[in-house]
Amino acid sequence: MTEWKDGIAKLTLPTPFPVGDVNAYLIDGERLTLVDAGVKTEEAWASFLEQLDMLHLRHSDIEQVILTHHHPDHVGLLDFFPHSLEVYGHPLNERWLNRTESFFQEHDEFYRKLFHEFGIPAKFFELISLLKESLKFSCNRSLTGSLTEGDKPMGLSEWKVIETPGHAQSHISLFRKKDGILIGGDHILAHISPNPLLEPPAPGEKERPKPLVQYNQSLIKLLSYPIQMVYTGHGEEVFDLSMHVEKRLARQHERAMTVKSWLEEESLTVFEICKRLFPTVYKRELALTISETVGQLDYLESIGQIK
Numbered sequence: 001m002t003e004w005k006d007g008i009a010k011l012t013l014p015t016p017f018p019v020g021d022v023n024a025y026l027i028d029g030e031r032l033t034l035v036d037a038g039v040k041t042e043e044a045w046a047s048f049l050e051q052l053d054m055l056h057l058r059h060s061d062i063e064q065v066i067l068t069h070h071h072p073d074h075v076g077l078l079d080f081f082p083h084s085l086e087v088y089g090h091p092l093n094e095r096w097l098n099r100t101e102s103f104f105q106e107h108d109e110f111y112r113k114l115f116h117e118f119g120i121p122a123k124f125f126e127l128i129s130l131l132k133e134s135l136k137f138s139c140n141r142s143l144t145g146s147l148t149e150g151d152k153p154m155g156l157s158e159w160k161v162i163e164t165p166g167h168a169q170s171h172i173s174l175f176r177k178k179d180g181i182l183i184g185g186d187h188i189l190a191h192i193s194p195n196p197l198l199e200p201p202a203p204g205e206k207e208r209p210k211p212l213v214q215y216n217q218s219l220i221k222l223l224s225y226p227i228q229m230v231y232t233g234h235g236e237e238v239f240d241l242s243m244h245v246e247k248r249l250a251r252q253h254e255r256a257m258t259v260k261s262w263l264e265e266e267s268l269t270v271f272e273i274c275k276r277l278f279p280t281v282y283k284r285e286l287a288l289t290i291s292e293t294v295g296q297l298d299y300l301e302s303i304g305q306i307k
């Protein structure tokens with residue numbers, strides 16, 4: 001049942017990905033705002049229209065869209081809307097939405113170099129072009145305008161943008177102070193620990209981002225806000241954020257210390273560590289598992305445990 005609650009309606013949309021359904025939210029502000037827009041499939045669009053119908057709305061009633069981040073399951077449906085629809089998000093969404101040949105080249109080059117550094121056997125290199133497979137569920141368009149730290153989105157005077165990079169470099173969350181509600185995208189998920197996905201350096205930067213270190217910082221950052229409840233990108237709401245953050249950080253630290261104990265015994269490549277952490281999954285999900293592995297090493301380095 002899709003319904004309004006305190007000016008927010010949660011829509012749950014199917015995806016073809018292992019993660020299952022994705023959430024999108026309507027905010028009844030001065031402008032009717034959609035936060036995130038499921039994958040580009042007929043099923044997702046049909047489900048979206050059906051849920052709008054329960055709210056007595058049509059898709060043309062939506063006045064603007066805000067993206068929490070650029071992943072296909074949060075942006076793809078935009079291709080079903082007219083191009084004139086206003087879409088706002090962090091500037092780093094742009095390279096993933098309005099994809100150019102030079103970005104693809106940069107992307108592949110970035111991964112090729114990393115795979116080489118990580119000791120990944122050549123037979124896996126063909127996976128690099130497959131990494132972009134999921135982009136067929138994404139959209140092709142440009143942002144109308146950008147949202148960054150501290151911004152109040154147009155037409156949403158009660159809401160404020162908090163940058164929460166880590167899971168994606170483009171990730172932002174929306175916070176409403178009056179009742180402590182956060183729309184947290186994939187930064188906060190009740191039962192899954194969000195993958196700190198490796199991405200090419202931001203335009204103009206040379207070094208790759210360290211997504212797990214960023215992710216942890218973004219978690220800790222949220223603790224300074226009086227957050228009562230988090231609407232998540234997948235699954236249920238999170239109510240006790242500080243306990244959630246504490247648990248996530250503790251579990252991640254533990255995993256990193258396991259990796260450190262292996263490195264005390266012998267030297268290992270990133271790929272060898274990845275295989276130990278994810279003995280069966282790594283073949284199927286190399287980008288995710290390598291990102292997670294590098295994350296543990298970046299983390300250990302950041303706390304001075306390894307060099």
Ligand SMILES: [Zn+2]
Binds near residue numbers: 186
């Ligand atoms: Zn995501």
